[in-house]
Amino acid sequence: MSHGPRSGLAAVSSALLAMSRHLEVRDVLKTIVASARDLLDAQYAALGVPDDHGGFAQFVVDGVSDAQWKAIGPLPRQHGILAAMLRDARTERLADVREDPRFEGWPAAHPDLVDFLGLPIRDGDEVIGALFLANKNRDRRHGGCGFTEEDEELLGILAQHAAIALTNARLYERSRELTIAEERTRLAHELHDAVSQKLFSLRLTAQAAARLVDRDPTRAKGELQQVAALAAEAADELRAAVVELRPAALDEDGLVATLRTQIQVLDRAHTARVTFTGHGVRALPAAQEEAVLRVAQEALHNALRHSGAGHVDVTLERRGTGAELRITDDGGGFDPGTVRRAGRHLGLVSMRDRAGGVGGTLTVESAPGKGTTIGMEVPGG
Numbered sequence: 001m002s003h004g005p006r007s008g009l010a011a012v013s014s015a016l017l018a019m020s021r022h023l024e025v026r027d028v029l030k031t032i033v034a035s036a037r038d039l040l041d042a043q044y045a046a047l048g049v050p051d052d053h054g055g056f057a058q059f060v061v062d063g064v065s066d067a068q069w070k071a072i073g074p075l076p077r078q079h080g081i082l083a084a085m086l087r088d089a090r091t092e093r094l095a096d097v098r099e100d101p102r103f104e105g106w107p108a109a110h111p112d113l114v115d116f117l118g119l120p121i122r123d124g125d126e127v128i129g130a131l132f133l134a135n136k137n138r139d140r141r142h143g144g145c146g147f148t149e150e151d152e153e154l155l156g157i158l159a160q161h162a163a164i165a166l167t168n169a170r171l172y173e174r175s176r177e178l179t180i181a182e183e184r185t186r187l188a189h190e191l192h193d194a195v196s197q198k199l200f201s202l203r204l205t206a207q208a209a210a211r212l213v214d215r216d217p218t219r220a221k222g223e224l225q226q227v228a229a230l231a232a233e234a235a236d237e238l239r240a241a242v243v244e245l246r247p248a249a250l251d252e253d254g255l256v257a258t259l260r261t262q263i264q265v266l267d268r269a270h271t272a273r274v275t276f277t278g279h280g281v282r283a284l285p286a287a288q289e290e291a292v293l294r295v296a297q298e299a300l301h302n303a304l305r306h307s308g309a310g311h312v313d314v315t316l317e318r319r320g321t322g323a324e325l326r327i328t329d330d331g332g333g334f335d336p337g338t339v340r341r342a343g344r345h346l347g348l349v350s351m352r353d354r355a356g357g358v359g360g361t362l363t364v365e366s367a368p369g370k371g372t373t374i375g376m377e378v379p380g381g
Contacts, residue, residue, distance in 0.1 A: 272329075292376060294351075335367065
């Protein structure tokens, strides 16, 4: 494959146009990998997006069949050449990757890679991915690396634009997640208002029925029938709230992954640093997981909107068969006693109700100028 100035420019242009057509992160990753493999005429191409735990949050390949990929097994860890690319943020061009002292092998089903070209994808100073190609389509009898300096230059150009495309896709997904979160919050408020109105009517009607029992039993019977109807409507509203507001991500990804994703979104959306750590938490019953998530959301809302915190830290740890949640901020803090006496709750009543509703407990530690820590413990199944 010739990469003269015209053909190289045309190929890069086609690759950039392909990347710009997608907004989903996964689609952008697949397009980058396919474009790189086609651009440099390689047998294999891959792109890994690192996580914070020594592995990859996403890893996309091109040139490997679905059956091969399944046989290879779990996503790779950040080791060997990949770790060097991510750590040192430099390009690697090797005649035979297997002979490099950093090479640590691969699974039995993995294709045999020889010549190798890899480089980090950077967004400013942050390495957001590692892009690499292997096995240049050429006659290998002459030895040496099949990838040339020109290939390296072309891949570098592609990687710069890939960083832009990937960052844009991430921003789009985060924007969409925030929109969904805002819509859920709006819907929750509407449902809360609707159920509150039903319960208020229910209480008034029940009081009227109690007054009429002795002097007008017939009217009292009618009022009690109205009580039953209002109770049924309130129950329907509550069922709708449960169905509509339980995050689908809890069912699909579990509590830890859902919390981590939401906190990453909040970290990007706010000036305060928002961090999350999860330790050994097992899957909990659905009601407990939802209660933990809702308390975390309420506490984070308070910390980010009202406390003036510069850092909010969320931890979720295993406690026996259950779990303990802690949300700590370095904001202005408050006097919990004063808040109660003033009739202001900052969502504390709601959080306590959620914790108590699943057999858990809620604690609040705060003082003016000392920040706030919200703690929640829930039992397991």
